Amino acid sequence: MAAQEQYEELARQLSAVGAVKRDLARVLPQDCSPASAIVLTLLHRYGEMRMSKLAELLAIDMSVTSRHVSYAAERGWIDRQPDPVDKRSRLLRLLPAGEALLEEVSARYTEALATCLEDWSDDDVGRLTELLGRLRRSFGDCRARAPQHALAHHTADSLTRTSA
Template sequence: METLQLKPLIERYMSASFNVNRVMHALLRKLMPENLTADQHETLCYIRERGTCTSSELADYFFVGKSSITAIVKRLVEKDWIERRPDDQDRRVTYLALTPAGEQLIEEMQTKIEELLARYIVHFENQEALQFIETFEKLANLLVCEEEVKENL
């Protein structure tokens, strides 16, 4: 693609991305319980997806320092949404897992998010929605792959 064609596309992407993120974050905040932050929610979702993980894994995945993750984990443990599980073979390793209360919270949030997104997705034809998601996934994969390459250098 020529550079002259790229600039207006980048500007359109940046504008649309900013507006989607701004509004969606506001809508998601309204759905969340008062004692749950966006960072905590994302952390819970990651742990749910993986089953268990370590604090180091979370820090790497979210591109933040271990001290930031430690603070989030501490609050999630205090709220009884996650628990720490020592590794059977290596006591220096601690895994994080959702508690039943954490599972229930994430399940409730997932339902609310699906209902929210469905209100917007129904405005697209099936093929249009599918093409959008596939294109968006392609962008996500490119970004993730590039970051992984940078980390391994």
């Protein structure tokens, strides 16, 4: 197990990743927010789904999910149709305009990463990708093991210490 100081430095570095995410968000098309890009990505990856499933995948409240879905639907990126099994629910699916936007977003992200990391070796990029995937899986495992309030409390404490 790593030393406490290593976890504290990791918390600081993860907090700083917010700047990287903001820089990447700047390369998105003007009317496509990072949240919209994530909604489209999830629909592309998992296919047609109910709004409740999308909210679960996004790990956000249904009302927030509904606003994201409405925004994307108004732009013709996704379609909302009544669920044939449960008429009270809607099924969401990605439309061709959403697929095209997703391709553009992917190309822009890829270009931005290639530009910013041009002095990195292929091995370095591969290792970072591997470690970030492992980090994401560990947090998924952690959420399954730990009560949410304990994880939220620990994260808040870490961020408070690193912000000071």
